[in-house]
Amino acid sequence: MTAPIVIVGAGLAGLRTAEELRRAGYDGGLVLVGDEDRLPYDRPPLSKQFMRGEVDDTTLRPSAFFPDKRIDIRLGTAAVGIDPTARRVQLASGAALDYEHLIIATGLRPRHLPDLPELTGLHVLRSHADAVALRSEVTASATALLVGAGFIGCELAASFRAIGAEAVMVEPQATPLASVLGTHVGALIARMHREEGVDLRCGTGLITLHGDDTGRVRAAQLSDGTEVAVDLVVVGVGSRPETDWLAGSGIELTTTSVGGGVPTDEVGRTSAEGVWAVGDVAAWRDETGVCRRVEHWTSAGEQAKRLACALLGVERPATARVPYFWSDQYDVKIQSLGTPSVGDDVHVVADDGRKFLAYYAREGVLSGVVGAGMTAQVMRARPMLATPTPVTELLALS
Numbered sequence: 094m095t096a097p098i099v100i101v102g103a104g105l106a107g108l109r110t111a112e113e114l115r116r117a118g119y120d121g122g123l124v125l126v127g128d129e130d131r132l133p134y135d136r137p138p139l140s141k142q143f144m145r146g147e148v149d150d151t152t153l154r155p156s157a158f159f160p161d162k163r164i165d166i167r168l169g170t171a172a173v174g175i176d177p178t179a180r181r182v183q184l185a186s187g188a189a190l191d192y193e194h195l196i197i198a199t200g201l202r203p204r205h206l207p208d209l210p211e212l213t214g215l216h217v218l219r220s221h222a223d224a225v226a227l228r229s230e231v232t233a234s235a236t237a238l239l240v241g242a243g244f245i246g247c248e249l250a251a252s253f254r255a256i257g258a259e260a261v262m263v264e265p266q267a268t269p270l271a272s273v274l275g276t277h278v279g280a281l282i283a284r285m286h287r288e289e290g291v292d293l294r295c296g297t298g299l300i301t302l303h304g305d306d307t308g309r310v311r312a313a314q315l316s317d318g319t320e321v322a323v324d325l326v327v328v329g330v331g332s333r334p335e336t337d338w339l340a341g342s343g344i345e346l347t348t349t350s351v352g353g354g355v356p357t358d359e360v361g362r363t364s365a366e367g368v369w370a371v372g373d374v375a376a377w378r379d380e381t382g383v384c385r386r387v388e389h390w391t392s393a394g395e396q397a398k399r400l401a402c403a404l405l406g407v408e409r410p411a412t413a414r415v416p417y418f419w420s421d422q423y424d425v426k427i428q429s430l431g432t433p434s435v436g437d438d439v440h441v442v443a444d445d446g447r448k449f450l451a452y453y454a455r456e457g458v459l460s461g462v463v464g465a466g467m468t469a470q471v472m473r474a475r476p477m478l479a480t481p482t483p484v485t486e487l488l489a490l491s
């Protein structure tokens with residue numbers, strides 16, 4: 094009997110890959126291994142609707158879905174190693190699973206700041222358990238310190254303000270989201286947070302935290318020389334690919350490609366025969382030949398589709414890949430199409446209160462479009478991002 098396809102990581106990318114394999118006609122054994130106790134769930138609402146208490150359940154598929162699709166889902170089970178020669182994956186329980194193909198979909202782990210004292214009230218946000226712990230402490234009378242004004246920090250600041258909590262956000266760079274969208278657009282996002290009452294301090298870092306006699310965080314010492322009284326702290330300083338369990342497997346890992354992770358070809362094949370990688374942990378080779386990780390929801394689903402078709406040898410219609418992500422902050426949806434990068438020329442063509450639209454260009458060619466509250470205008474640019482288009486063409490239309 095042929096061994097099953099084993100997917101390690103029961104998050105969005107793992108689940109979508111299982112679904113796409115079935116959709117593409119795969120009829121053999123399918124095992125989905127996840128170290129969390131929960132059915133696969135959606136993470137984007139954790140910093141938004143879930144944090145504001147508007148939704149409680151972000152489960153992606155009901156439990157009946159798995160037997161129905163003949164997906165053998167094993168929760169609360171971590172994979173601890175792979176032997177690609179024997180085609181076997183080792184589980185923490187001591188059991189081992191033979192596989193025909195193995196798919197690595199283990200996502201990211203949030204980075205911590207190593208020198209902080211261990212105090213209650215100090216949080217990170219990646220998992221449902223993290224979100225439950227954080228939500229239980231955010232009240233209208235709380236003051237929260239957000240360390241890092243990336244997506245997690247900015248979305249939480251917006252959710253905390255919606256609840257009525259005070260938010261202090263510190264960011265060593267010149268603006269929020271500077272390393273993703275650059276400082277030009279970052280300044281527009283900073284303006285929005287300040288208008289909403291966030292005490293945003295750019296060019297400022299966290300030095301240390303102080304606790305009270307019970308071991309609970311009470312104050313934060315900042316690099317601007319001030320000390321602020323806080324009830325809770327969220328460290329949102331990025332994440333690292335969850336690849337520790339692959340150490341010694343011989344599967345190539347990289348720290349040199351953009352963001353590290355498991356490098357693959359353009360359909361998810363790793364350096365080891367029969368081993369694939371998908372989602373946030375995977376550094377897929379892009380059109381320019383660079384292996385690059387993309388930590389976004391839409392990309393996980395698109396990769397799952399491509400990987401499943403390639404693994405099964407099924408033809409799929411060629412479609413141009415135009416990367417997309419969104420972030421909900423206050424009453425606007427910030428959306429990005431293409432590959433806007435720090436260092437691109439930025440043309441802000443609309444700036445109406447908190448709504449804005451910006452075109453990014455590299456050597457005169459449109460590289461990305463970022464908008465806030467401008468869905469139609471952002472989406473209209475998709476065909477122009479699918480083929481090289483001089484940015485002047487769009488500028489002429491605005």
Ligand SMILES: Cc1cc2nc3c(=O)[nH]c(=O)nc-3n(C[C@H](O)[C@H](O)[C@H](O)COP(=O)(O)OP(=O)(O)OC[C@H]3O[C@@H](n4cnc5c(N)ncnc54)[C@H](O)[C@@H]3O)c2cc1C
Nearest residue numbers: 102104105106128136137171172199200372373388389390
């Ligand atoms: C709070 C939050 C908000 C977000 N908001 C947005 C947004 O607004 N827009 C957007 O585009 N993207 C957003 N994202 C990103 C998006 O959720 C991710 O891109 C997506 O979850 C990636 O899916 P994944 O399956 O690769 O990783 P994950 O969802 O992290 O799943 C990986 C799974 O593998 C498990 N695992 C790890 N190691 C092992 C092991 N050894 N054995 C077994 N299981 C293991 C993990 O516990 C986890 O369950 C957000 C993410 C977070 C955390």
